[in-house]
Amino acid sequence: MLSLNANELLSLKNLVDSRRPGYGLPRQFYHDELLYQAEIETIWRQGWLFAGHSCQIPNPGDYFLYSVEGDSVIVVRDDDGEVNALYNVCRHRGSVICQEPEGSVRRFICPYHSWTYDRKGQLLLHHGMQDGLDNSQFGLHRAHAREVEGMIFISLAETPVDFDPVYETIAPVAKPQGMPRAKVARIMDFDVASNWKLVWENNRECYHCTVNHPQYVKANFDHYNADDTLPRVAERLKTVTAHLETKLAEQGMYLREETGMTPFPDPDNGIWYAANRTPLVEGYVSETMDGKQVAPLMGDYTDPEVGTLRVRTLPNFWVHASCDHSVAVRLTPNGLTHTSIRMIWLVDGKAQEGRDYDLEKILPFWLLTAEQDWGICTNQQRGVSSHAYTPGPLSTYKEYNLDRFLRWYLQEMKAGLE
Amino acid sequence: MLSLNANELLSLKNLVDSRRPGYGLPRQFYHDELLYQAEIETIWRQGWLFAGHSCQIPNPGDYFLYSVEGDSVIVVRDDDGEVNALYNVCRHRGSVICQEPEGSVRRFICPYHSWTYDRKGQLLLHHGMQDGLDNSQFGLHRAHAREVEGMIFISLAETPVDFDPVYETIAPVAKPQGMPRAKVARIMDFDVASNWKLVWENNRECYHCTVNHPQYVKANFDHYNADDTLPRVAERLKTVTAHLETKLAEQGMYLREETGMTPFPDPDNGIWYAANRTPLVEGYVSETMDGKQVAPLMGDYTDPEVGTLRVRTLPNFWVHASCDHSVAVRLTPNGLTHTSIRMIWLVDGKAQEGRDYDLEKILPFWLLTAEQDWGICTNQQRGVSSHAYTPGPLSTYKEYNLDRFLRWYLQEMKAGLE
Amino acid sequence: MLSLNANELLSLKNLVDSRRPGYGLPRQFYHDELLYQAEIETIWRQGWLFAGHSCQIPNPGDYFLYSVEGDSVIVVRDDDGEVNALYNVCRHRGSVICQEPEGSVRRFICPYHSWTYDRKGQLLLHHGMQDGLDNSQFGLHRAHAREVEGMIFISLAETPVDFDPVYETIAPVAKPQGMPRAKVARIMDFDVASNWKLVWENNRECYHCTVNHPQYVKANFDHYNADDTLPRVAERLKTVTAHLETKLAEQGMYLREETGMTPFPDPDNGIWYAANRTPLVEGYVSETMDGKQVAPLMGDYTDPEVGTLRVRTLPNFWVHASCDHSVAVRLTPNGLTHTSIRMIWLVDGKAQEGRDYDLEKILPFWLLTAEQDWGICTNQQRGVSSHAYTPGPLSTYKEYNLDRFLRWYLQEMKAGLE
Secondary structure, X not given: OOOOOHHHHHHHHHHHOOOOOOEOOOHHHHOOHHHHHHHHHHXXXXXXXXXXXXXXXXXXXXXXXXXXXXXXXXXXXXXXXXXXXXXXXXXOOOOOOOOOOEEEOOOEEOOOOOOEEOOOOOEEEOOOOOOOOOHXXXXXXXXXXXXXXXXEEEEOOOOOOOOHHHHHHHHHHHHHHOHHHEEEEEEEEEEEOOOHHHHHHHHOOOOOHHHHOHHHHHHEOOOOOOOOOOHHHHHHHHHHXXXXXHHHHHOOOOOOOOOOOOOOOEHHHOEOEEXXXXXXXXXXXXXXXXXXXXXXXXXXXXXOOOOEEEEEEOOOEEEEEOOOOEEEEEEEEOOOOOEEEEEEEEEEOOOOEOOOEOHHHHOHHHHHHHHHHHHHHHXXXXXXXXXXXXXXXXXXXXXXXXXXXHHHHHHHHHHHHO | OOOOOHHHHHHHHHHHOOOOOOEOOOHHHHOOHHHHHHHHHHHHXXXXXXXXXXXXXXXXXXXXXXXXOOEEEEEEEOOOOOEEEXXXXXXXXXXXXXXXXXXXXXXEEXXXXXXXXXXXXXEEEOOOOOOOOOXXXXXXXXXXXXXXXXXXXXXXXXXXXXXXXXXXHHHHHHHHHOHHHEEEEEEEEEEEOOOHHHHHHHHOOOOOHHHHOHHHHHHEOOOOOOOOOOHHHHHXXXXXXXXXXXXXXXXXXXXXXXXXXXXXXXXXXXXXXXEXXXXXXXXXXXXXXXXXXXOOOOOOOOOOOOOEEEEEEOOOEEEEEOOOOEEEEEEEEOOOOOEEEEEEEEEEOOOOEOOOEOHHHHOHHHHHHXXXXXXXXXXXXXHHOOOOOOOOEOOOOOOHHHHHHHHHHHHHHHHHHO | OOOOOHHHHHHHHHHHOXXXXXXXXXXXXXXXXXXXXXXXXXXXXXXXXXXXXXXXXXXXXEEEEEEEOOEEEEEEEOXXXXXXXXXXXXXXXXXXXXXXXXXXXXXEEOOOOOOEEOOOOOEXXXXXXXXXXXXXXXXXXXXXXXXXXXXXXXXXXXXXXXOHHHHHHHHHHHHHHOHHHEEEEEEEEEEEXXXXXXXXXXXXXOOOHHHHOHHHHHHEOOOOOOOOOOHHHHHHHHHHHHHHHHXXXXXXXXXXXXXXXXXXXXXXHOEOEEEEEEOEOOOOOOOOOOOOOOOOOOOOOOOOOOOEEEEEEOOOEEEEEOOOOEEEEEEEEOOOOOEEEEEEEEEEOOOOEOOOEOHHHHOXXXXXXXXXXXXXXXXXXXXXXXXXXXXXXXXXOOOHHHHHHHHHHHHHHHHHHO
16 A cells, blocks of 8 residues: 655645646646556556456466556456456465466466465465465455456455446446457557556547547547537438437447537546447448448347447546447556557457458557557657646537546545545 | 755755865765756756757748757747747647657647647637637747857746846857858767766866877867976967967957966856857867868858857857867756767858768767767766765866866855755 | 665664564565665675685786676785775776776776776876875775685675684685686676565575476485475485595585585574585586586595585575586675676686586586576566565475575664664
């Protein structure tokens, strides 16, 4: 746990209170090492973090590692089919047990002195130790793990906040996508020279889309806001929404007509998780460069016209899913000024590369969008690091979600510093 | 601004008072991160810094960037021909605006959301923002900028010290060199693993020249001091000076006969800027390997025998100029133990490479001298970092300017910590 | 010296008291920068450190450098044949004097202003300085140096602990190896991403040997402990020991029969130095891959059956020597999470590579063992850095020396923080 003296605590509290409403965050939020440590404790070691997809570990013994600020966690499926989150640290001398980022094991055997644990982390063997050692006291330390529709979340908190409302919100909306029966088409990892909050701030507004994401704005309506949804655009959106609503209703799905990005998060009601569908523009059935379907339909879908499924949870996850593929983004802070970002493309579990889909058609849309965003965030980090940076006003038309994100963040920090 | 608690402030004040007169600085001056931060605030964010030459940005819209400890400044010529120093940070979300180190722009357009500023930094456009935003409140933040004879100085201070005395001192001496009508022959950047003060300490004495700079001592007299200016050398210096004084008088220039380096700075009188001429040895008309002229005469010169013009300002600039070219050195601290150094070679604006000059003849003299010095400074940084380092006595014959520099530095720090 | 405020001192004292007896050290011991600085002051700047072998500097003027946390020391043989440890920092401006890691000098001449020192560090010349400078006040600062049987130890302490008991313990046991008449066969340097204590912890137990060092356990008995020295093994050990005792007695050497590693260190009696002989298994006369002799006998040996000589001193040295070669290991902390490790292979001084020995036969045994250990230590450092790491119980059968090391370490730290 972070130990702060009275002066440090006071200075952080003052910092958290220093934001001018309607404006961005002051420089110290992207530059203060102590604040960063407090964020790790308050947000990253308390919240629920997307770790990966359940289809990455379909069988007992399959595992992958996920590290948060140096704490490596083994996400492993056990013999009962349950997902476990075990700290990757031997209970004997503290050696890392799994060194490969993913794999499959019968048992976990520490490479140092061969202490051996089962797939739930229970200690089985410790040859060479004195008698009287109680195995039940030396199982691998555990984090919390939950699955919802093929998305695995973990929490490093001792007593994490209730996950059930998250499950209840996400599961019904995400279910038709069939992620649990999907397969990984591609995983890509990025190191972005930007504070994790800037990545979210960028994600929470599409004010920057027209200039920076030409391919994205061709496929979507959500960069149009109250100020620039011209009558012609409003008419198109109305028509497209009405058409899609009918289609979805047949498949038991739901859509809400709205201009601009769906409001998220909702700090006034403590909401840091969401799932919804949005329409694509006319002629687009998938977020691809030309809008065409590029892989077999996923999950329960019987028709490619399903718009896009969007799931997001703070502080580290969002996914955009079309009828034929989904793209998850996982953020992990890597120091004050860097963020490790993993992107995971899923397709239907039975699809075969070459026969049923071609990565060259699946990847470009979101890879391009992502790399444009990483460039933007890197550039912004350099700017907000300047002593000359002063927070500017946010657009009430186009940056309302960014304001919501900042308010959520400050609320969490305030609570954490109490 | 640097915020220090009472203990930190006291410890810095004690450190600043700890130098034994006539000796070098104690180890902590090259090893204490807090002192370094105080130097940045007290000296680097308060003083006037040489940024570059005006001939680097001859036309409206031409700009180059200069960064000091992460604060990027756009040095740009506006439509009135004035030089502006604008912080390279958008007033909206803080993104860096100019990413290229130099270029030419019609307007500054932020790549994030297209906020648009004119060449003086005034906000012109902010499509997508709510009404009622007062453009005049959101121009780019400004630093101060002044030009003197083709040398651009900026200050990050809110209210910098008066530049007029600097102008009045430098302008008349530098004028004949004609730097405003010059052109860049070459720019080279170095990262030297040495605290910025050691680079100055090295620059302020020629005790090291005989062993380390064989080419320099062939061309100059100033490494001879009161203790080793033998009668034969004194006689030569007298003759050379008398000859050059006559020559210069015809061109309205001035020279003072003296042994050793010209005294600089003058902390007792608050003088951190200077300009003067010194003679070269017999047969040398330019600081080149063989002393021969290697490019057309610059500025108002009508005769190559002009000695060398030397201009220097603390904390970051010196220039050595011969009849045919000038070499500026710009220092920028890059953390406690590194200094970024830029060298700029100028020649007459009308000279053409290949036809009128050849870089292979212009560069070696100062490039060699500089690289010898960077090696010395790196070596010294390693030594003074040792716990075994104790400051030694300075030579009263040969290191009087180093003593002056240290006294100037301590005086500035003392004032800054009041 | 390290300056700690009252809170820092208290927190370090509490940390040092926080170990649960019989368990490993808590995470902060491998993660706290302040503790590391205290270790440097208390242990590394106070203790005796193995620097190198005397055969590396056989003649007057021969030197090598050894750096501890940025403090470079010149270990040089003077004209009287004595070894001197001189700080590599000029007394004038603090420049590093010797830049090459080893060499031979007539005098030490500072490359900056040519201040000149003799091989004992006395200042001889300082051309260019004012009169009245007392040379005797400006000799190079000195560390302490002692030689024992070809092993050079230095201490950076003002008044180091008495070295005589170390000498008296090591000299008679090591003498037959003849290290002073040896020559360097090979020096290799490693940077291991592990705190220095983990390297010692690994060195102080052979619990990990069976799985990690297959070649080592073929040659040695000391990985067998009270719990797994089966009757058959005990019988073999007894036979081998009896045979070797007789052989050694003829040569005036001594061996003690025991199971497991020789107890070391002995914190209850303040013992941080040791030397002893251990038997090799049947058929092995040297710690080589096949147990065969691979170089001429060293020192006074007349028979290859001498077991292995082992010398070790805390905090930075151990050596394993067979009849024909010796392998020294020197540790140096390189920050909190890195250790610089030098390995030095010696053979008889008259042996010639190619004719009398072949590096490909000498190096593999210990190089393999070392690299296996460096991998283990790196892996452990990653694990103990996790917030999830909690110290585990040590094996009373197999990790008793590790426990001794930890107790020695805590005792030193406790004393240093008084």
